[in-house]
Amino acid sequence: MRIGIPKGLLYCRYHTFFETFFSKLGSEIIVSEQTNKDIMDMGVEFCVDEACLPVKVFHGHAASIKDRCDYLIIPRIMSICKKEYICPKFCGLPEMIIHSIPHVPKVSMEPIYMQNEKEFFKWCFSAGSAVTKNSAKIKKAFISAKKAQKKSRTGIIEPGQKLTVMLAGHPYVIFDEYLNMGIVNKLRAKGIGIITEEFVSDSETCEEVKKLVKKPFWTFQRRIFGAACVLLRHKRIDGIIYLSSFACGIDSVIIDLIRYCIGHFPMLVIKLDEHTGEAGMDTRVEAFIDMLERRVLNENYNPSPWECVFSGQNPV
Amino acid sequence: MRITIPHLGNVYLAVKILFDSLGIDYIIPPLNSKEALRLGSKYSPEEICLPFKLMVGNYIASVESGADTVLLVGSCGPCRFGEYSELQMRILKQLGHNIEFIIMDPVSSIGLNELFKRVRKVGSTSKKSALSKMGSIFLAFTAMKLIDEIEAAAHTIAGYETNPGEAKGLLSSCKKEVFKCSDPIKAVNILKQYSNRLKAITVDYTKKPLKIAVIGEIYTVIEPFSNLYIEDILMDMKVSTTRKLTPTWWVKDMLLKTIKLNSRELLNASNEFLPLYIGGHARECIGEAVLAAKEQMDGAIQIFPMGCMPEIVSKSILPSVTQKKKLPILSLVVDEMTGEAGYRTRIEAFLDLLERRREHVRIRC
Numbered sequence: 257m258r259i260g261i262p263k264g265l266l267y268c269r270y271h272t273f274f275e276t277f278f279s280k281l282g283s284e285i286i287v288s289e290q291t292n293k294d295i296m297d298m299g300v301e302f303c304v305d306e307a308c309l310p311v312k313v314f315h316g317h318a319a320s321i322k323d324r325c326d327y328l329i330i331p332r333i334m335s336i337c338k339k340e341y342i343c344p345k346f347c348g349l350p351e352m353i354i355h356s357i358p359h360v361p362k363v364s365m366e367p368i369y370m371q372n373e374k375e376f377f378k379w380c381f382s383a384g385s386a387v388t389k390n391s392a393k394i395k396k397a398f399i400s401a402k403k404a405q406k407k408s409r410t411g412i413i414e415p416g417q418k419l420t421v422m423l424a425g426h427p428y429v430i431f432d433e434y435l436n437m438g439i440v441n442k443l444r445a446k447g448i449g450i451i452t453e454e455f456v457s458d459s460e461t462c463e464e465v466k467k468l469v470k471k472p473f474w475t476f477q478r479r480i481f482g483a484a485c486v487l488l489r490h491k492r493i494d495g496i497i498y499l500s501s502f503a504c505g506i507d508s509v510i511i512d513l514i515r516y517c518i519g520h521f522p523m524l525v526i527k528l529d530e531h532t533g534e535a536g537m538d539t540r541v542e543a544f545i546d547m548l549e550r551r552v553l554n555e556n557y558n559p560s561p562w563e564c565v566f567s568g569q570n571p572v
Numbered sequence: 573m574r575i576t577i578p579h580l581g582n583v584y585l586a587v588k589i590l591f592d593s594l595g596i597d598y599i600i601p602p603l604n605s606k607e608a609l610r611l612g613s614k615y616s617p618e619e620i621c622l623p624f625k626l627m628v629g630n631y632i633a634s635v636e637s638g639a640d641t642v643l644l645v646g647s648c649g650p651c652r653f654g655e656y657s658e659l660q661m662r663i664l665k666q667l668g669h670n671i672e673f674i675i676m677d678p679v680s681s682i683g684l685n686e687l688f689k690r691v692r693k694v695g696s697t698s699k700k701s702a703l704s705k706m707g708s709i710f711l712a713f714t715a716m717k718l719i720d721e722i723e724a725a726a727h728t729i730a731g732y733e734t735n736p737g738e739a740k741g742l743l744s745s746c747k748k749e750v751f752k753c754s755d756p757i758k759a760v761n762i763l764k765q766y767s768n769r770l771k772a773i774t775v776d777y778t779k780k781p782l783k784i785a786v787i788g789e790i791y792t793v794i795e796p797f798s799n800l801y802i803e804d805i806l807m808d809m810k811v812s813t814t815r816k817l818t819p820t821w822w823v824k825d826m827l828l829k830t831i832k833l834n835s836r837e838l839l840n841a842s843n844e845f846l847p848l849y850i851g852g853h854a855r856e857c858i859g860e861a862v863l864a865a866k867e868q869m870d871g872a873i874q875i876f877p878m879g880c881m882p883e884i885v886s887k888s889i890l891p892s893v894t895q896k897k898k899l900p901i902l903s904l905v906v907d908e909m910t911g912e913a914g915y916r917t918r919i920e921a922f923l924d925l926l927e928r929r930r931e932h933v934r935i936r937c
Contacts, residue, residue, distance in 0.1 A: 304888035306879070306905065332848075339681075341650035347850035348885035355845075355892040367848060470658045470675075473648050477655075505881045508619035509655045516662050 257283045257387050260325030260361070263290065264314030265346070266333060268431040273405040274329060277380060280397035281387045286325045288317040291434035295320055300530050302356045309435060309501040309529050310428045311345050311352070319357050327386050328353075328363045338371045340475045343506055362386065373402075409454070412440060416449025419548050422487050423452050424480050424514075425499035425507070429528065436499050437534045439526075439541065443497075446545055451493065453483035460486050468513070477510050484514050488521060495522040495548045497541070502529035522548060573597065573672075573697050576639035578627035579604050581794035582719045583819050585750050585759075590712035593756035594698040594705060599639040601630040604797035608633060613908045615663050622798055622877035622907050623791040624656055628663060631671070635664070641672045643694060645826075648681035650851035651882055679830055711756055713823070718763040720818040722746060725770050727803055731781025731812030734774045740807045742770055782871070782926050785864035786815040789876040789883050790853050792906055793817050799875045799906055800915055809923060814869070816860050817853065838863065845889050852882030858889055865897035870926045872899060873919070878907035900926060 259278045261267065267274075271287075278285050289295065291313055299316025322328060330350045335341050345352070350365050366382045369375035377398055384394035410427060421443065429435055430452060443450055461482025465472055472478045487493045496514070500507035511525055524544040526537060576599045577587050584600050591598040602608070608629030615632070616625045631642060647654045657675045664671045674690050695705060726739040733739055746766040753759040784806060792798045793815060806813050816838065828834035838859035846858045857874065864872045874890060876883035890901050902922040904915065 304884055306884045306887065334848075339648075341851070344650045344851040344854070344881040345885055347650060347848060348846065348854065348882075348889075351846050352885055352888045355889045468658060469661060469673075470646075470655070471648075473650065473654055503619065503879045505619075505621070505652045505879055508617050508879070509652060509659065512617040512620075512659055512662075516666075 257327060258286055258325040259283045259387070260286045260318075260321040260328045261288070262314055262317030262321065262328070262330070263288045264317040264432075265310055265349075265428045266331065266342075267428075269410050269427050270331075270405065272408040273401045274331075276404040277384070277397050277401035278329075278387065280400055281384055281393060283387045286321050288321045291317070291432050296434070296530060304352070304356060306503065307345065307352075308504045310426065310432075311349075312530065313432070313435060314349070315353065315356060318353050318360070322357065322360050326361055328361050329383065330363050330365075332365065332367045334367045334369055336370045336475045337478075340473055340478065342475060411452045411454025412450045413452070413455050414444065414450045417447040419494045419545070419552060420449030420451060420492065421495045421497050421548070422484060422493045423450050423497055423499065424484055426476055426480075426501075426504070427452075429499045429501055435501075435528060436526075437532070437537055439497070439499065439537070442538070442541060443545075448545060451487065453479050456483035456486045467517075474506050477506060477513075480510050481513050481517075485517055488518055494552055495524070495544065497544070498523060498525045500525055500527055502527050522551065573641050574599055574639045575641045575643050575674075575694065575697075576601060576631065576634035577643050578630040579795060579797075580791060581796065581819060582723065582747065583716070585719055585747065586712045586716035586819070588751065589715045589756045589759050590708055592754055592759075593708040593711055594695075594700055596694070596698050599634045599637050601634040601637075604630070604795060609797075609908055615667065617659065619879060620659070621652060621879055623795070624652075624659070625908060626795070626798060627656065628660060631660065631664060632667070632669075635669045635671060640670070641674060643674050644676070646675040646677040648677060651880075653852070678826065708756070711760060713820075715750075715756075715760050715763060716823070717820050718760065718767060719750075720820045722763065722767050722770060724814065724818070725767075727807065727813045727815070729770065729773055729775060729812075730807040731783070731810055732775040732777055732779050734776050736810060737808075738773050739770065740804065742766060742773070781810055781812045782923060782930075783812045783814070783869045784926075785860060785867075785869050785872040786813055786875065787817075787857050787860040787864070787872050788874040789857075789880050790817050790822065792875045792877050794819065798877070799904075800910065800912055802873065802875065802904075802919070805916065805919060809920075811923065814864075816863070817856065835859075841866070845893060846886070850882055850885055852880065854882035854886040857883065857886040858893065861890060861893045861899060861901060862897060865893070865899040869899065870930060871922065872901045873922070874901055874903045876903075876905060878905050900929065 261274055275285055295316035296313055298319045299312040302319055303312040303315040318328060318330065330353050332350050333342050333346050350363050354360055354363060364383045366379045368379045380398045381394055384397065388394065410431065412423065423430055440450065461478055464482035464485045465478050484496055498511060500511060514523065524540065526540065574597045579601065588600060604626055608626055611632050612625035612629030616628050644657055646657055657673055661673050674693055676690060679687055698705060723743065726743040729739045749762050750759050753762060786793055786803065794817065796803065803813055825834045835856065838856050841862040842855045842859035846855050849855060861872050874887065887903050893899060894901050904918065
């Protein structure tokens with residue numbers, strides 16, 4: 257049995273689990289390629305026009321492997337944490353795929369609730385049953401996959417020469433190099449330190465969102481908003497670069513929440529869609545970095561003319 | 573305390589009757605207009621959906637005429653609607669208005685005690701006894717039901733009436749008269765009168781008008797300004813329309829949700845295509861489309877605001893409904909930049925297609 261796993265959406269975070277689980281069950285795993293132009297074009301072709309870019313790209317990934325596998329894993333991740341969701345589009349993902357792409361093989365339709373092991377195992381059991389009838393084997397594969405997942409860590413934390421920015425946004429935008437046009441490498445090349453929301457603990461973000469009137473019901477809203485506020489309060493960052501996909505409903509809320517909380521702290525919001533040009537993005541990132549540099553070096557610091565002469569700075 | 577509410581179709585009439593009979597001070601914002609939309613889009617986040625922007629426009633207009641409390645229903649589902657109150661509070665605060673928000677969240681997420689506390693906050697400003705308060709709520713609900721029935725009847729009759737435009741005229745004069753009347757019992761009587769007058773309209777059932785179901789996101793479907801008065805346009809074109817999502821339906825749905833008996837018919841119909849709740853009213857939208865096919869409608873028009881997450885899912889499923897159930901569906905996306913001419917052209921083209929389809933394509937034999 258060949259299991260197809262599209263390399264889109266939360267694959268970047270949970271690939272270890274899914275790959276270990278199905279390989280322990282003894283099935284052949286077919287993973288789609290890294291996102292590239294063909295995949296994106298296919299996604300744009302099949303997916304409904306109004307959807308956001310990551311969902312379109314996911315459609316492309318699914319379409320690229322659908323003929324090579326017998327069973328397609330389309331994770332309908334309802335929630336990761338208790339009483340929290342990811343996004344309505346995640347809840348209806350299998351339906352979107354089935355009804356938009358012609359001739360798809362069998363698809364995993366069961367919902368995934370990751371907040372507790374029992375609920376999560378339900379999904380694994382139903383997906384595993386498609387491969388083997390041996391329930392002990394499924395249980396064993398589940399346990400070892402869980403162990404492997406625990407060891408794997410996503411997230412970027414890199415010290416910079418002078419500046420550190422928080423790279424905020426959904427993980428499937430940050431870790432897909434094609435989608436964000438290699439922004440991580442671009443920042444690295446400029447010697448800018450990067451930190452993502454994974455390096456702020458869950459308890460800290462939970463504490464932070466208590467300031468809000470209403471408890472957030474999206475996991476990434478709590479994580480990203482909380483992390484941005486915590487990092488800012490601890491003065492660990494000099495700026496925020498928010499990678500957002502066009503028409504992302506959740507980002508439209510998070511960005512504004514962050515804006516209200518950070519005041520005049522610098523934040524660059526980059527909207528990504530299938531038409532985004534790389535040159536435009538480079539210019540904006542460069543301008544933002546230049547601004548950050550001047551802010552850190554010059555703001556609230558008025559060097560005397562003598563100092564300027566010695567350090568070679570422009571006194572104006 | 574002066575309470576205000578955002579607009580949603582004819583809800584303002586029922587709310588007016590409720591507050592009038594409770595004796596609570598209130599302000600109904602002016603009906604949605606370009607001005608409300610302009611103000612709303614100016615102060616709202618850029619990518620948020622259209623209902624949010626219109627609501628902000630409503631609040632600002634109300635605050636300027638002296639309101640200090642906003643009464644709003646909420647949700648804690650995966651759809652953005654649940655976050656409205658959070659952002660709207662901040663927007664109004666930034667504009668320098670100190671407004672209190674009373675949000676009626678579903679019982680399942682805030683608990684019964686908290687909900688009662690919030691209801692009491694509104695109710696405590698009324699000097700009526702508990703029994704007469706119950707009576708007022710009942711009166712308001714009756715009014716809401718009557719308005720919905722009148723509206724639904726007018727929309728259906730529009731295709732059959734012998735004097736074109738009669739139903740539309742009655743509907744608009746009914747709304748005006750009820751809004752002018754400040755005596756709640758009189759208002760309900762006016763509604764009853766109009767209901768009877770509507771029944772007395774001469775109709776010709778030998779006519780075969782196009783029958784169209786209006787489906788989609790609940791706010792844009794109910795609030796006429798947000799969908800560029802689509803139901804009026806269709807009435808003018810002598811099309812008979814039906815719509816299952818109404819404020820009355822919403823109230824019943826919310827009440828029955830706690831015991832999971834809400835709108836069985838719609839949800840059962842949607843099971844074939846979308847068996848799980850995904851937030852918003854995506855399941856209901858699919859269910860309505862399936863039911864429209866079952867009821868031998870000629871077509872359906874789906875309306876949703878730009879970026880509405882649940883409706884994007886249902887839009888991607890609707891082509892399959894079209895194919896399997898042989899029901900043509902037109903999806904219209906509205907936002908603050910929707911142009912009326914383009915919108916009208918698409919509706920007209922869709923109606924033309926449906927007419928020809930009925931004459932030339934033998935699908936129902």
